[in-house]
Structure formats: C-alpha cells, structure tokens
Amino acid sequence: MNDSLFQSTLITILACIGIMLGIDSFATLQIAKVLKPPTINNYITLPTSIKCFITAYTHQECPNELTAIIEKPKVGQTCAVSRDLIHWLGGQVYIEGIGIRRVNDLTDKKQCMTVDLFVSGPEQAIEFGRQQRLVIFLGR
Numbered sequence: 001m002n003d004s005l006f007q008s009t010l011i012t013i014l015a016c017i018g019i020m021l022g023i024d025s026f027a028t029l030q031i032a033k034v035l036k037p038p039t040i041n042n043y044i045t046l047p048t049s050i051k052c053f054i055t056a057y058t059h060q061e062c063p064n065e066l067t068a069i070i071e072k073p074k075v076g077q078t079c080a081v082s083r084d085l086i087h088w089l090g091g092q093v094y095i096e097g098i099g100i101r102r103v104n105d106l107t108d109k110k111q112c113m114t115v116d117l118f119v120s121g122p123e124q125a126i127e128f129g130r131q132q133r134l135v136i137f138l139g140r
Contacts, residue, residue: 049136050113052085054095056125057107057116067105078118080105085113088137096134 057080059065059073067073067080069090079101081088088103095101095115107116115135119125 049134051132052135053114054098054128054131054133054135055114055116056119056128058119058122058125060122062105062118069104071104073105073118075118075120077102078105079103080107080116080118082107082111082114083109085115091140092138094136094138096136098133100138 062073065072067078071078079093079095081093081103083106085103086106089106091103092100093103093115095117098117101115101117105116105118107114117128119128
C-alpha cells in the first residue's frame with residue numbers, strides 16, 4: 001500500500017472513530033493529517049500503547065496447565081493481562097525490550113495494569129521481578 005493511500009485510509013478510520021466518540025470530525029481530521037503511525041515489525045501500533053507493570057508467572061500458577069482461552073502456555077510466547085485489559089485477550093502485544101507476545105491468559109483479579117510473562121520456572125520469575133515498560137496492543 002503506498003503512503004498516500006495509507007494516509008487517506010487512516011484519516012477515514014480516525015474520522016469514523018471520532019464521530020462514534022462524539023468528537024468533532026474536523027478536529028479528528030486535523031489530528032489524523034499530522035499523525036504518522038509508528039510500526040513495529042510491520043504492525044501498526046494504533047491505537048493503544050500504555051505503561052504497564054510487567055511480571056512473570058510459571059506452570060505452578062496456571063491451574064490445569066491451560067490458559068484462559070484453553071491453550072497450553074508457551075515459554076517466550078504466552079502472556080497474561082489483568083482484568084482491566086481483558087479486551088486484549090486473544091490478541092498480540094509488543095512489550096518494550098522483550099518483543100511480541102500472544103495474550104491468551106488472565107492474571108489474578110487483584111492486579112491492575114499488569115502484563116504477566118510466562119516463564120519456564122520460579123527462578124526466572126524471581127529474577128525478572130516487577131518492571132514498568134511500554135506495552136503496545138497490536139490487535140488480533
């Protein structure tokens with residue numbers, strides 16, 4: 001897709017989103033004209049990127065060894081999100097400094113704004129600790 005076609009498609013999409021949200025369509029168009037969406041590994045990173053706490057979990061914390069969407073968790077591929085980010089379930093995220101992970105599990109109900117990485121053992125989870133990083137939802 002060439003740049004001008006991409007930009008016009010982006011402007012149309014943003015105008016529709018603005019209208020659905022009740023935002024003045026002219027203001028939305030002005031924002032869209034100057035926006036050049038960032039990409040990571042050919043994924044457009046619109047619209048959600050937030051700072052989250054990143055932690056790690058293991059098989060011991062995964063009852064029945066199945067994720068929330070009934071899949072086996074895979075080290076280096078699986079991650080879980082807190083319930084406030086449940087709309088990311090089934091999609092992919094890019095975690096700053098870590099890479100792309102598939103969101104196919106949920107964390108404990110007490111957590112908020114958290115992404116849990118599935119790791120091979122408790123030693124790796126303890127070593128990883130708790131970090132704050134930029135997380136970009138890439139879509140489904």
